[in-house]
Amino acid sequence: MHFRLTQTCLDGKARAGELTTPHGTVPTPVFLPVGSQATVKTLTPEELKEIGISMVLANTYHLYLRPGIGIIEKMGGLHKFMAWDRPILTDSGGYQIFSLAALRQISDEGILFRSHIDGSEHFITPELTIQLQETLGADIIMVLDECPAYDDSLEKVQRAMNRTHRWAERCLRARRCSDQALYAIVQGGVFSELRHQSAKYLTSLDSPGYAIGGLSIGEPKEMTLAMIEETVSLLPETKPRYLMGVGSPEDLVEGVARGIDIFDSALPTRVARNGALFTWQGRHNIKNAVYRQMDQPFAPGCDCYTCRTFSAAYLHHLFSCDELLGYRLATIHNLNFIHNLIQKIRATILDDSFSSFKDNFWASYQPTNEQTRLEQKRKWLDSRNLNQ
Amino acid sequence: MHFRLTQTCLDGKARAGELTTPHGTVPTPVFLPVGSQATVKTLTPEELKEIGISMVLANTYHLYLRPGIGIIEKMGGLHKFMAWDRPILTDSGGYQIFSLAALRQISDEGILFRSHIDGSEHFITPELTIQLQETLGADIIMVLDECPAYDDSLEKVQRAMNRTHRWAERCLRARRCSDQALYAIVQGGVFSELRHQSAKYLTSLDSPGYAIGGLSIGEPKEMTLAMIEETVSLLPETKPRYLMGVGSPEDLVEGVARGIDIFDSALPTRVARNGALFTWQGRHNIKNAVYRQMDQPFAPGCDCYTCRTFSAAYLHHLFSCDELLGYRLATIHNLNFIHNLIQKIRATILDDSFSSFKDNFWASYQPTNEQTRLEQKRKWLDSRNLNQ
Numbered sequence: 001m002h003f004r005l006t007q008t009c010l011d012g013k014a015r016a017g018e019l020t021t022p023h024g025t026v027p028t029p030v031f032l033p034v035g036s037q038a039t040v041k042t043l044t045p046e047e048l049k050e051i052g053i054s055m056v057l058a059n060t061y062h063l064y065l066r067p068g069i070g071i072i073e074k075m076g077g078l079h080k081f082m083a084w085d086r087p088i089l090t091d092s093g094g095y096q097i098f099s100l101a102a103l104r105q106i107s108d109e110g111i112l113f114r115s116h117i118d119g120s121e122h123f124i125t126p127e128l129t130i131q132l133q134e135t136l137g138a139d140i141i142m143v144l145d146e147c148p149a150y151d152d153s154l155e156k157v158q159r160a161m162n163r164t165h166r167w168a169e170r171c172l173r174a175r176r177c178s179d180q181a182l183y184a185i186v187q188g189g190v191f192s193e194l195r196h197q198s199a200k201y202l203t204s205l206d207s208p209g210y211a212i213g214g215l216s217i218g219e220p221k222e223m224t225l226a227m228i229e230e231t232v233s234l235l236p237e238t239k240p241r242y243l244m245g246v247g248s249p250e251d252l253v254e255g256v257a258r259g260i261d262i263f264d265s266a267l268p269t270r271v272a273r274n275g276a277l278f279t280w281q282g283r284h285n286i287k288n289a290v291y292r293q294m295d296q297p298f299a300p301g302c303d304c305y306t307c308r309t310f311s312a313a314y315l316h317h318l319f320s321c322d323e324l325l326g327y328r329l330a331t332i333h334n335l336n337f338i339h340n341l342i343q344k345i346r347a348t349i350l351d352d353s354f355s356s357f358k359d360n361f362w363a364s365y366q367p368t369n370e371q372t373r374l375e376q377k378r379k380w381l382d383s384r385n386l387n388q
Numbered sequence: 389m390h391f392r393l394t395q396t397c398l399d400g401k402a403r404a405g406e407l408t409t410p411h412g413t414v415p416t417p418v419f420l421p422v423g424s425q426a427t428v429k430t431l432t433p434e435e436l437k438e439i440g441i442s443m444v445l446a447n448t449y450h451l452y453l454r455p456g457i458g459i460i461e462k463m464g465g466l467h468k469f470m471a472w473d474r475p476i477l478t479d480s481g482g483y484q485i486f487s488l489a490a491l492r493q494i495s496d497e498g499i500l501f502r503s504h505i506d507g508s509e510h511f512i513t514p515e516l517t518i519q520l521q522e523t524l525g526a527d528i529i530m531v532l533d534e535c536p537a538y539d540d541s542l543e544k545v546q547r548a549m550n551r552t553h554r555w556a557e558r559c560l561r562a563r564r565c566s567d568q569a570l571y572a573i574v575q576g577g578v579f580s581e582l583r584h585q586s587a588k589y590l591t592s593l594d595s596p597g598y599a600i601g602g603l604s605i606g607e608p609k610e611m612t613l614a615m616i617e618e619t620v621s622l623l624p625e626t627k628p629r630y631l632m633g634v635g636s637p638e639d640l641v642e643g644v645a646r647g648i649d650i651f652d653s654a655l656p657t658r659v660a661r662n663g664a665l666f667t668w669q670g671r672h673n674i675k676n677a678v679y680r681q682m683d684q685p686f687a688p689g690c691d692c693y694t695c696r697t698f699s700a701a702y703l704h705h706l707f708s709c710d711e712l713l714g715y716r717l718a719t720i721h722n723l724n725f726i727h728n729l730i731q732k733i734r735a736t737i738l739d740d741s742f743s744s745f746k747d748n749f750w751a752s753y754q755p756t757n758e759q760t761r762l763e764q765k766r767k768w769l770d771s772r773n774l775n776q
Contacts, residue, residue: 038705042712044697067680067705075683075701083697292455295463309432309471313463317426317455324430324712 002181002208003028003240003261007350013232013259016349019240021087021139022179023079024054028240029256029349031247031342032057032089032264033335036096037066038082041269042328043335045084050305051332052339054086055139057264060132061093061100064122065115069132077137089264090138092129092171094185095213095245098147106146108163126170134177142211143171145185150219157189165201172205183209183242186231190223199234210235211242212260216251218377221370225254232259249278249341250367253358256345268338272330275319278337282366286330291316304336305329390569390596391416391628391649395738401620401647404737407628409475409527410567411467412442416628417644417737419635419730420445420477420652421723424484425454426470429657430716431723433472438693439720440727442474443527445652448520449481449488452510453503457520465525477652478526480517480559482573483601483633486535494534496551514558522565530599531559533573538607545577553589560593571597571630574619578611587622598623599630600648604639606765609758613642620647637666637729638755641746644733656726660718663707666725670754674718679704692724693717 001020008015019026033040033048036059040048048056058078063069075081078088094111097104101113110125126144133141144167146160168184175182184207188194202210212231215224228243235241240261246252247265255263268278275287279299286298297307298315306315306329318326348357368376389408396403407414421428421436424447428436436444446466451457463469466476482499485492489501498513514532521529532555534548556572563570572595576582590598600619603612616631623629628649634640635653643651656666663675667687674686685695686703694703694717706714736745756764 037709037711038702039711039713042716044693044713044716066708067701071681071701071705074681075699081699081702081705083702293459293462305432311463311469313455313459314426314469314471317459317469321425321454323425323427324715325427325432327712328430328432328716 003238005238007352009349009354010352011355012257014256014345014349014354015259015261016346017240017261019055019087019140019262021055021181023085023087023139026054026087027346028261029252029342029345030055030262031252031338032262033269034059034264034266035082036062036266038063038072038078040331040335041273042324042331045082047305047332048084048335049086051336052343053335055089056084056086057089057091058082058136058138059091059093059096060129060136061091061096063090063136064093064124064132065117069135073135077135079137087139088136089140089262090133090136090142091244092133092142092144093124094129094142094145095147097124106163108166110144111146126167127174130171130174130182131176134175134180138180140181140183140209143168143182143184145187145213147187147214147217148189150190150214150217152189154189154191154194157187157191158194161187161189161194161198165198168202168205168207172207181208183207183211183240185211185213185244186235187214188227188231189214190219190227192227192230195227195231196234199231203234203236207239209240209242209262211244211262213244215243216246218374221373224251225258228255228258228260235259247338248368249338249361250365252338252341253345253361256349256354257358268334269331272334273327275326275330277330277333280361280364283368286312286315286326287319288316298333299337302333302336303340304333306333306336391626393626395740397737397742398740399743400645402644402733402737402742403647403649404734405628405649407443407475407528407650409443409569411473411475411527414442414475415734416649417640417730417733418443418650419640419726420650421657422447422652422654423470424450424654426451426460426466428719428723429661430712430719433470435693435720436472436723437474439724440731441723443477444472444474445477445479446470446524446526447479447481447484448517448524449479449484451478451524452481452512452520453505457523461523465523467525475527476524477528477650478521478524478530479632480521480530480532481512482517482530482533483535485512494551496554498532499534514555515562518559518562518570519564522563522568526568528569528571528597531556531570531572533575533601535575535602535605536577538578538602538605540577542577542579542582545575545579546582549575549577549582549586553586556590556593556595560595569596571595571599571628573599573601573632574623575602576615576619577602578607578615580615580618583615583619584622587619591622591624595627597628597630597650599632599650601632603631604634606762609761612639613646616643616646616648623647635726636756637726637749638753640726640729641733641749644737644742645746656722657719660722661715663714663718665718665721668749668752671756674700674703674714675707676704686721687725690721690724691728692721694721694724 242262630650
């Protein structure tokens with residue numbers, strides 16, 4: 001059995017469980033740090049383990065372009081290549097093709113795109129993405145999906161959804177390995193009726209897990225939450241639910257409260273490299289002058305390596321000088337924070353106190369301002385398109 | 389006693405000893421990795437210790453500008469600030485003022501310079517550099533010296549040398565702390581008669597250690613070696629000899645053979661970040677296509693974390709993608725190589741087989757071509773002046 005539910009909250013939808021994979025058991029809810037290019041930026045596998053990370057995400061699109069799937073195969077597969085012996089989930093590459101690659105043509109057959117690195121042309125099909133992911137050898141793999149923009153029309157989103165459904169079927173048929181769990185991805189944008197159709201269709205295919213795609217891509221937060229709620233209500237209780245690309249502290253709490261089991265996001269590691277560190281009060285930037293002379297750790301009482309070892313003033317200094325060690329130490333802090341958060345969430349689900357934990361979280365946590373959040377997201381998406 | 393000689397080679401000048409400092413004993417010969425800004429770039433103190441590093445260098449010029457010596461004082465001194473409890477040596481900042489800062493005026497009183505960071509104006513005197521270094525609290529501190537260019541005229545080098553001598557006297561007089569060893573710096577460029585004068589004058593001041601400055605700054609290698617030989621022959625047997633800014637594998641071997649005890653250089657860590665890794669056969673670049681599909685470690689048999697954990701193909705991939713982890717892994721490999729080299733050198737001095745070790749080293753080691761070396765050095769100096 002791939003997924004076992006351990007506990008469901010009596011007064012809500014939050015649940016705790018366990019994923020069984022060829023590389024070990026993963027307690028859920030779980031957050032996966034993003035290691036697109038077979039490395040969680042700045043960290044070694046040992047550091048991830050010291051934090052307690054049980055599973056990471058890698059990206060088929062990035063690895064297909066560099067170093068090439070054939071190289072990783074020759075090196076003994078993705079686990080061996082990146083020296084990570086715990087579970088891995090690979091994204092199919094769909095989202096990256098739509099957000100990074102250029103000059104694409106989408107047909108029912110597949111996607112024609114140009115590499116964001118060297119402009120070379122590639123054609124990817126549902127069958128190919130399964131073959132690539134089977135070669136990489138991750139524990140959980142994903143179907144190829146078409147990802148519309150959040151402000152696309154209902155008609156456009158519907159066409160993309162229907163294609164995603166046909167591709168999901170082809171992905172399921174193309175499977176050759178039995179030891180990988182292939183998850184389907186519910187699409188449908190911000191349209192309730194489409195989310196319903198998509199969930200209904202995909203659950204009929206009996207996937208071992210279901211992802212919710214196409215959210216947190218620029219739409220207002222209340223819309224994200226509404227779509228999660230609606231979609232989850234249509235998914236089978238016994239299968240894991242994976243909310244793709246979501247990973248701020250507040251989103252984890254709200255996602256779990258709506259029945260999500262698996263999250264991934266580059267946010268904790270990306271904002272860390274910009275100096276933005278998590279605390280139970282919210283996100284604070286270590287570059288702020290207030291830290292210049294602080295001989296206490298950035299977050300007193302925090303049990304991460306960074307806070308146990310260095311003062312906030314030292315971390316501030318490293319960021320002032322653009323020292324690479326600063327990016328590492330900030331990444332360690334943020335992943336440790338997220339891991340502690342997820343652990344607390346799980347513990348309170350198990351002893352049925354999650355809803356008061358959630359209240360306490362919100363009593364102290366000041367989320368990033370919605371307007372700021374959307375601007376940052378847009379800037380980030382723009383910079384990716386410009387730089388890559 | 390600050391320095392104790394353990395063994396001197398019977399058939400040469402190489403010697404093994406021990407430096408005693410307030411933060412522990414350091415076996416010599418020793419190589420100090422450079423942590424100009426209170427961080428050996430990319431690495432944590434724990435990683436340096438795992439490699440076996442016993443002492444690091446930090447730079448007074450950099451720390452004076454950022455974060456400011458007062459901040460480090462408030463944070464409990466440099467050891468506590470950077471979480472390094474083993475010995476530290478601080479450079480006086482003279483060399484950096486001459487190579488990085490702009491618009492300087494040098495007078496007998498001191499040096500007027502502009503920060504390479506924000507253009508702010510600063511005036512440093514021998515007395516001030518001692519005060520700053522006493523505040524930082526390193527175990528070994530350095531006098532302020534004037535560093536001429538390697539192609540300056542004898543007259544110009546002589547004037548700089550004489551000023552360096554007067555400054556050395558003032559530095560020795562300015563001392564307030566008794567637990568730091570203040571080393572004098574022999575100057576005199578590539579002129580034998582000046583090196584003689586400088587060594588003679590400074591040894592009369594009875595410093596606890598002597599550095600050789602103003603070498604390896606662009607002059608041909610045979611000239612460097614000749615100057616080292618001449619200078620060492622004039623320094624007292626019982627005092628440690630520190631060759632500043634030198635640290636390629638071949639230079640370490642040749643420096644030790646000429647009686648040097650202490651080395652520092654940013655070279656092993658700097659070239660690592662460019663992908664150039666040391667082997668017993670010479671320096672090889674991991675970006676080279678030959679490593680693309682190599683499932684063996686970069687240097688089979690190497691005991692460093694990088695080679696124990698990852699394939700050359702993975703390291704090649706990280707460099708292809710400009711992944712920050714690559715810089716770390718390469719830095720670990722190079723510092724580990726240099727540390728192993730120094731350990732082998734010391735062991736062979738102790739059992740009186742250093743001269744055959746040196747022969748074996750040269751039988752396999754292919755140094756970087758002299759022309760390439762000088763070009764790289766010039767490029768590096770140019771890029772520092774442009775970027776900073």
